[in-house]
Amino acid sequence: MNLSRLLERLQSADSVCVLTGSGISAESGVPTFRGEDGLWSKFKPEELANFDAFIRNPSLVWEWYSYRKKVMKEVSPNPGHEALAALEHMVSDFTLVTQNVDNLHRRSGSSRVLELHGNIERSYCIDCGRFVRDVVIPVKPAAPTCEHCGGLIRPDVVWFGELLPQEIFTEAEEAARRADVFMCIGTSAVVYPAASLSLVAKDAGAFVAEINLERTDLSSRFDETILGRAGEVLPSLIIEFRLLKEAHP
Numbered sequence: 372m373n374l375s376r377l378l379e380r381l382q383s384a385d386s387v388c389v390l391t392g393s394g395i396s397a398e399s400g401v402p403t404f405r406g407e408d409g410l411w412s413k414f415k416p417e418e419l420a421n422f423d424a425f426i427r428n429p430s431l432v433w434e435w436y437s438y439r440k441k442v443m444k445e446v447s448p449n450p451g452h453e454a455l456a457a458l459e460h461m462v463s464d465f466t467l468v469t470q471n472v473d474n475l476h477r478r479s480g481s482s483r484v485l486e487l488h489g490n491i492e493r494s495y496c497i498d499c500g501r502f503v504r505d506v507v508i509p510v511k512p513a514a515p516t517c518e519h520c521g522g523l524i525r526p527d528v529v530w531f532g533e534l535l536p537q538e539i540f541t542e543a544e545e546a547a548r549r550a551d552v553f554m555c556i557g558t559s560a561v562v563y564p565a566a567s568l569s570l571v572a573k574d575a576g577a578f579v580a581e582i583n584l585e586r587t588d589l590s591s592r593f594d595e596t597i598l599g600r601a602g603e604v605l606p607s608l609i610i611e612f613r614l615l616k617e618a619h620p
């Protein structure tokens with residue numbers, strides 16, 4: 372693993388933006404979306420994470436979310452999340468953008484996280500719009516309904532064909548545009564518009580580095596692909612960055 376080019380750019384960066392995907396939480400035990408293994412790998416994410424699928428079979432979609440909510444509650448942040456929480460204090464302008472809905476960045480101490488695809492802890496009624504904090508999911512095959520109007524409750528996450536929260540996306544785009552260094556971590560970079568943030572940063576002149584177990588669809592557009600586990604690469608990066616900062620304050 373050669374971190375020297377990225378470290379050199381980080382050292383002179385005033386502004387850093389990071390985009391994470393499910394790969395950063397994989398080492399905590401949260402399954403990724405497009406992995407080979409796992410209980411839900413027989414479904415493509417497009418088949419469950421969309422509104423039509425929810426209306427057709429709300430209990431199946433809730434079964435998936437209920438399983439994931441349970442996993443996400445039981446796991447803990449890993450050294451990759453912790454390294455990013457530390458990086459926030461080492462750069463004057465730092466923005467953490469995530470596609471994940473699992474709260475692990477926040478739980479690891481990151482103070483400001485732009486969540487592009489919502490948050491699994493929130494739910495709302497599709498008819499009256501009321502938010503429900505601790506949704507009670509009935510034993511299958513039922514889905515939760517609203518106690519005010521009887522409408523179906525859905526998780527407050529962004530499914531295919533739905534708009535991302537616009538203010539949050541705009542903030543993420545602005546951070547990508549002003550970044551000197553952009554890091555794209557643990558994402559297959561196939562889901563848009565999240566994946567476009569790396570390209571926005573690149574077009575605006577940032578040094579774009581990817582950290583992933585394998586090359587992705589966008590690797591050829593980036594300045595550097597560092598192959599490895601986020602939970603190992605990121606802590607090494609922080610240690611070396613800290614040493615460099617101490618040597619050249």
Ligand code: BJW
Pocket residue numbers: 391392393394395397398403404405406416420470471472488528529530531532533534535556557558559560561562563564582583584585587599600601602
């Ligand atoms: C490790 C590791 C370790 C493992 N260390 N690495 C432009 C072009 C083409 C299509 C579109 C486009 N614009 C819009 C679209 C359509 C669509 C889209 O992108 N489709 C493509 C799939 C073709 N996008 C949308 O519909 C979006 N909305 C939208 O564009 O609105 C505008 C609009 C509205 C109406 C009409 C038309 C336009 C919404 C996208 C919402 C995505 N939602 C989900 C579910 C969120 C809720 C939930 O969590 O349940 O988001 S789907 C799923 O994919 C989830 C993820 O956030 C997202 C990305 O997945 P991610 O995180 O990259 O996971 P994986 O599994 O794919 O990759 C894991 C990676 O980690 C791998 O690379 C591993 O190697 C790596 N890894 N372990 C480092 N230890």
Ligand code: ZN
Pocket residue numbers: 496497498499500501517518519520521522
């Ligand atoms: Zn309601």
